[in-house]
Amino acid sequence: MPKDWEESRFAQPIRDIVLKELPAKVALPDDESDLVVSGLLDSMGWVGVLTAIEDLTQTADFGNPWPPDRPQSIRALVQLADESAGAARPRDDAETRGQALTGDGRQVVLAGWGFRLGSLEVSADEVESECRLPPGTLRKGAGFNTFRHAARDEDHVSLGQSAAEAALNAAQIEASDIAALVTTSSTFLALPSFGAALHARLLLAESCNVLDVGGACAGLINALQAATSHLKVQGRGFALVVASEVHTRTLASLGAPGDFRGLFADGACAFVLGLAETPSKAPVIGEFISGCSGSEASALEATLSPDKSFEFRFRGEALGRAAIGGLLRVVEKLERLSGRSRSELAMLAIHEPNPRLAAIFARNAQLSESKLPMVSRAYGNLGSATCGVGLCLALDRLEKDAAGSRPLIFVAAVAPGLLWSGTYFH
Amino acid sequence: MTELIISDITVMGRGYCVIGLEQTSPGVFRSVRPMPPAAYAWRDPFPGRRGDSVVADLSPAPQVAPHTEDRQSQGLKKAGRRLDESQLVSALRHSEVAARSEDLFGCSIHSSGSRGNCWVTPGEGFRSICGCELGNIRFRIVQYAERTVLRAQLVIAAGDRFESLPVVDREWAAALQRVMAHYRGPQAAFAAERFFNAFIRRELMRSPNRFARIGLARGMSDGKCWLMLDSLFPQPDPAWFQMAG
Numbered sequence: 001m002p003k004d005w006e007e008s009r010f011a012q013p014i015r016d017i018v019l020k021e022l023p024a025k026v027a028l029p030d031d032e033s034d035l036v037v038s039g040l041l042d043s044m045g046w047v048g049v050l051t052a053i054e055d056l057t058q059t060a061d062f063g064n065p066w067p068p069d070r071p072q073s074i075r076a077l078v079q080l081a082d083e084s085a086g087a088a089r090p091r092d093d094a095e096t097r098g099q100a101l102t103g104d105g106r107q108v109v110l111a112g113w114g115f116r117l118g119s120l121e122v123s124a125d126e127v128e129s130e131c132r133l134p135p136g137t138l139r140k141g142a143g144f145n146t147f148r149h150a151a152r153d154e155d156h157v158s159l160g161q162s163a164a165e166a167a168l169n170a171a172q173i174e175a176s177d178i179a180a181l182v183t184t185s186s187t188f189l190a191l192p193s194f195g196a197a198l199h200a201r202l203l204l205a206e207s208c209n210v211l212d213v214g215g216a217c218a219g220l221i222n223a224l225q226a227a228t229s230h231l232k233v234q235g236r237g238f239a240l241v242v243a244s245e246v247h248t249r250t251l252a253s254l255g256a257p258g259d260f261r262g263l264f265a266d267g268a269c270a271f272v273l274g275l276a277e278t279p280s281k282a283p284v285i286g287e288f289i290s291g292c293s294g295s296e297a298s299a300l301e302a303t304l305s306p307d308k309s310f311e312f313r314f315r316g317e318a319l320g321r322a323a324i325g326g327l328l329r330v331v332e333k334l335e336r337l338s339g340r341s342r343s344e345l346a347m348l349a350i351h352e353p354n355p356r357l358a359a360i361f362a363r364n365a366q367l368s369e370s371k372l373p374m375v376s377r378a379y380g381n382l383g384s385a386t387c388g389v390g391l392c393l394a395l396d397r398l399e400k401d402a403a404g405s406r407p408l409i410f411v412a413a414v415a416p417g418l419l420w421s422g423t424y425f426h
Numbered sequence: 427m428t429e430l431i432i433s434d435i436t437v438m439g440r441g442y443c444v445i446g447l448e449q450t451s452p453g454v455f456r457s458v459r460p461m462p463p464a465a466y467a468w469r470d471p472f473p474g475r476r477g478d479s480v481v482a483d484l485s486p487a488p489q490v491a492p493h494t495e496d497r498q499s500q501g502l503k504k505a506g507r508r509l510d511e512s513q514l515v516s517a518l519r520h521s522e523v524a525a526r527s528e529d530l531f532g533c534s535i536h537s538s539g540s541r542g543n544c545w546v547t548p549g550e551g552f553r554s555i556c557g558c559e560l561g562n563i564r565f566r567i568v569q570y571a572e573r574t575v576l577r578a579q580l581v582i583a584a585g586d587r588f589e590s591l592p593v594v595d596r597e598w599a600a601a602l603q604r605v606m607a608h609y610r611g612p613q614a615a616f617a618a619e620r621f622f623n624a625f626i627r628r629e630l631m632r633s634p635n636r637f638a639r640i641g642l643a644r645g646m647s648d649g650k651c652w653l654m655l656d657s658l659f660p661q662p663d664p665a666w667f668q669m670a671g
Binding site: 017020021022023024039041042043044045047048049051052054055064065066068157161174175176192196197200201202203206 | 538539540541542543561562563564568569570571575577579580581585586587589590592615623647648649650652
């Protein structure tokens with residue numbers, strides 16, 4: 001604390017804070033006056049002062065409990081602010097925990113993960129009927145068994161919230177520990193953005209950075225990349241990545257054709273990323289690759305036309321062909337990047353446009369189908385959440401099977417454009 | 427005589443402020459605040475519970491916005507009927523409700539910082555109590571020399587957040603005292619807060635009766651009608667608090 005306390009950098013800001021909480025037209029008292037005993041502030045005003053100083057000093061639980069030997073005065077507030085800012089933070093929060101874990105050779109790891117699906121299970125036959133598709137189009141043609149659709153009381157935010165809470169619970173951290181929220185959704189068409197809406201719903205800290213990331217079906221990997229970069233730059237804290245899609249409602253309201261919207265389903269996934277020293281028991285995130293090839297870019301177009309209707313152009317066969325080719329190239333690049341062969345893979349989580357294309361991809365990649373979580377067969381195409389739900393299933397399975405070891409997992413996705421991206425966990 | 431279903435019992439000084447629902451037409455309710463003769467608060471102990479049906483002879487009380495629900499009464503008499511929690515929350519959902527903060531009281535809500543409580547200017551607004559669907563909630567325990575209070579950070583349906591609402595709900599205030607009695611030492615508030623935010627919050631969020639009633643204090647001393655969490659549903663279940671030990 002400065003010898004002359006009035007030199008404290010907190011003195012004037014705290015006077016301003018107190019003045020804001022005082023009733024209108026009441027002058028600021030002298031620095032020694034007890035603000036509560038004098039009746040200038042009631043308990044709510046006092047708490048308002050304390051929380052504002054928490055923001056100012058970036059400390060938690062400022063003045064709680066208030067030291068019994070001090071008056072509730074401006075001078076005491078300034079002194080306590082100096083002491084709090086100079087002392088270690090009392091709470092085991094994101095900052096201290098992150099600092100404890102960082103150092104030379106720190107790595108970004110997955111601290112927790114979780115997913116939630118729409119709670120309605122709908123058979124492929126029912127979807128064919130609802131989308132007016134010839135019988136067998138989805139079940140026999142594309143290989144879907146069932147789809148998961150959002151119930152009436154579920155939406156992007158509630159699914160994302162539920163997935164995020166599962167991931168936070170698995171990571172054993174509080175929502176207030178999250179320093180960055182990175183979200184992706186291609187079916188959330190509203191303002192405030194999905195990231196802002198989810199930030200509010202999760203009651204994250206005001207200082208938590210929010211990024212909405214695009215990329216459609218490749219959006220989750222883009223979001224993981226952004227979160228990883230954030231942690232590497234900041235060197236502390238935790239990042240939360242959430243992908244959430246409610247295709248059924250969005251595509252129906254936009255009038256998407258049945259052969260397109262019938263493929264899609266609703267769900268969300270979430271991942272908590274943190275920093276850890278080597279060696280870490282948690283899955284370590286490797287490097288990222290991404291790009292845009294332009295091949296078959298017009299195979300899927302969705303455009304808002306001047307008359308405010310949506311226009312869809314969808315060439316399923318061409319898009320499927322491009323998707324398989326793109327995924328194969330991503331796997332080849334990941335092999336080079338990681339220095340590990342696909343034969344070493346424990347699991348591979350990909351964007352599965354449909355189960356049949358996923359099986360063709362596995363065959364062309366000379367991988368056993370059992371290495372793929374095959375999310376789409378039971379749940380449908382979940383858009384950006386597909387490879388994330390696959391990653392969650394792979395991690396859960398491997399956590400049970402391989403106690404103590406950290407098996408290799410590739411994650412690969414493609415999206416209209418043709419956007420492609422991939423990463424790996426080891 | 428008017429029949430009311432008691433919906434809110436909130437701590438007010440040494441007594442309680444009570445609000446009841448009056449049915450105005452089939453399936454439609456409005457909030458009414460019966461006041462005892464010559465006081466705002468009912469004396470402790472107040473024997474009624476949320477959901478109890480009571481009858482009262484109500485007469486107009488001096489109307490000072492936003493407390494337009496005030497009615498003078500000579501007392502409340504139990505009518506014998508009682509709504510369970512689901513029925514009461516259903517009735518509350520057919521009473522005053524808002525999805526957005528701007529619709530809560532019909533006037534601007536002010537805040538001096540991003541983390542403190544909010545207030546309404548006395549004389550503004552057309553009501554002082556409103557229900558809302560709860561998107562999420564987190565608790566904070568604040569200790570003063572002479573008492574410990576529960577505050578809530580919550581988000582309502584449209585995404586508007588309230589950072590520090592004092593929980594004045596009689597049952598939740600009593601629940602806090604029960605939990606605090608289980609914990610000792612300098613970390614007691616921290617441990618209790620963890621219990622509320624882990625176990626209790628999970629029980630709250632999984633309940634179909636998840637609902638909040640936000641009310642306004644009377645801006646007598648400082649010219650601010652502070653927002654308060656008047657009622658939080660579901661109400662605390664005694665079984666939850668066996669876990670605290």
